[in-house]
Structures are given as structure tokens and as C-alpha cells.
Amino acid sequence: MARMIAFTVALSIMVLAANDVAAQPFSVGARAGRAAGTLVIGVDEIAFRSERPEDGRQWPYAAIRVLRIDAPNQLTIETYEARRWLVLKHGHQRVTYTIAGEGIPSEVVEFLLDRVARPMVTRVLPSPLERPLWSLQVRHERRGDDAPGTLELYADGVAFRGARPADTRFWRFRDLASVLPLDPFRIEITAREADELKPFTFQLVQELPAGFRDAVWARINAPAKTPVEALQSPAVAGVRR
Structure with missing residues (x-):
């Protein structure tokens, strides 16, 4: 009690x-x-x-x-x-x-x-974050300096939680353009930054689960809400999707 x-x-x-x-x-x-x-x-x-x-x-x-x-x-x-x-x-x-x-x-x-x-x-994660739907051990591929961390799928977006805080990123689904498996152990997530598209390539410790790829793809490509649906949504005060 x-x-x-x-x-x-x-x-x-x-x-x-x-x-x-x-x-x-x-x-x-x-x-x-x-x-x-x-x-x-x-x-x-x-x-x-x-x-x-x-x-x-x-x-x-x-x-x-x-x-x-x-x-x-x-x-x-x-x-x-x-x-x-x-x-x-x-x-x-x-x-x-x-x-x-x-x-x-x-x-x-x-x-x-x-x-x-x-x-x-x-590069600062929002709060509160619930337990991720998926969490994958990865390395963010960068020239000469890969960044280890976890790639995490949440109900509101995707996070890369870097081992170093400066490597961390969080994207709303609305800010993601695509998710593309490059091979069984690599995945590319492309984010929108202003008028540009910026790819992020991650190397996985274990083989990419199809469920993670499909879940991200479904949320990125979810149909936009109609005006009536938007008014009925509890998040009508904001813009997050």
C-alpha cells in the first residue's frame, strides 16, 4: 500500500x-x-x-x-x-x-x-519517454568516428540514444522522410531538416527485425488526419505526430 x-x-x-x-x-x-x-x-x-x-x-x-x-x-x-x-x-x-x-x-x-x-x-531527448516499443544496439556510421548507442522506437518518434550525449538525436515521425534497410545489418533513416534531406546510417549488432522496420515505415507513412479527425484528437493544441 x-x-x-x-x-x-x-x-x-x-x-x-x-x-x-x-x-x-x-x-x-x-x-x-x-x-x-x-x-x-x-x-x-x-x-x-x-x-x-x-x-x-x-x-x-x-x-x-x-x-x-x-x-x-x-x-x-x-x-x-x-x-x-x-x-x-x-x-x-x-x-x-x-x-x-x-x-x-x-x-x-x-x-x-x-x-x-x-x-x-x-540532441536532447523529450520527457517523459515511456518504455520503447523497440530498442536496438547500433553504431551510427560517420566518417572516421562511428557513434555507439541504441536506436529506439517510441509511440511519438524515433530516438538514437548515443553513448555520448552529443551524439543523441530525436525525430518526430513527421520529420522523417524514409526508412530503408540497406542489408540485414544496416538501416538508413532519412530526416527532414528545413528543405534538406539528411540520411543517418546505422549498423546493427544483430540482424534487423522486420517488425522494427515495418513499425517505423507505417508511422512515417500514416495518412494525415482530416480536419474533423484533428478536432477530435486530444493533441489538437499541438502539432506533433
Whole structure:
């Protein structure tokens, strides 16, 4: 009985924490170059507030072309605005913020995955993550420096949990273009990053289970919801699929 009460209390605390992230903005000290201030992640936008008005910025989520979290302490926002000196090269304005303290919590990553419609790149796993449907020991093939870890399938996406935190990635199914078995021990997952397709090749310790391949393929190619189905969905407030 005592264990059941403790579990119930812990679960309630987790739910309240998740609700707090969605109910009020997350604010943290941040810096971009010489500009210091506060990065505010809210329900409708991300804003940077500074004592110097010229350093202040704000982006509705619909105005963000690419959102990158390359580390807990690093967040990059790329917009649709063209860089004046790179217009002919299709350059886009980009700003990278260095986050103070412990950085962006995994609960905030989860919140952003539900708000950002365009492809999102994150090396920080969202929270909470349930037990994976599949977990495969793999090596991410890279030139001269393969990264060991586990390839994990969840109800909301695919994660590569690297042995080194910097190697970790998480993709929503909507951000994946394809999954292709190259041979019984290698699989290629292609992700969308802005207007580009980026392949990730993984070498498996054991032979690729057909169930993993089929489960990922089915979720990537799931039919889009009709407007009526979307309104009936409990996740109507977000964009995650």
C-alpha cells in the first residue's frame, strides 16, 4: 500500500510539472554574441528580452523555419528572413543562444516538439519517454568516428540514444522522410531538416527485425488526419505526430 501511495504521488508530481511548462512561459538567462538577456519560451512564441531594445527579438512558432537544440545549453532559431548578404544564395537569418545553468529541460523539449510545425532538430531527448516499443544496439556510421548507442522506437518518434550525449538525436515521425534497410545489418533513416534531406546510417549488432522496420515505415507513412479527425484528437493544441 505504501509503495502504491508513493507511486501515485510521484506520478502526480510529473503531471503537474508537465502542465506547468505548458501553462506558463519557461524563462532562462541566455546570450547571443554580446547580447545578454532572457530567453522566454511561451505558448505562442519564443522571445529574447534584453535591457537593450535593439537586441530584443520575438518569433511566433509559425515564423520559425528551423529550430535546433544541439545541446542542453544551445538553441538555434532560423527564420524565413533572408540574410541581406546571402539573398542570392538562399541564406536565412539564424541566431544561436547559449543557455545559462543546466540549459533547456527535457520537459521543455517535449513542449517545443508539440508547438513547432516545421522540422525540428534536437540532441536532447523529450520527457517523459515511456518504455520503447523497440530498442536496438547500433553504431551510427560517420566518417572516421562511428557513434555507439541504441536506436529506439517510441509511440511519438524515433530516438538514437548515443553513448555520448552529443551524439543523441530525436525525430518526430513527421520529420522523417524514409526508412530503408540497406542489408540485414544496416538501416538508413532519412530526416527532414528545413528543405534538406539528411540520411543517418546505422549498423546493427544483430540482424534487423522486420517488425522494427515495418513499425517505423507505417508511422512515417500514416495518412494525415482530416480536419474533423484533428478536432477530435486530444493533441489538437499541438502539432506533433
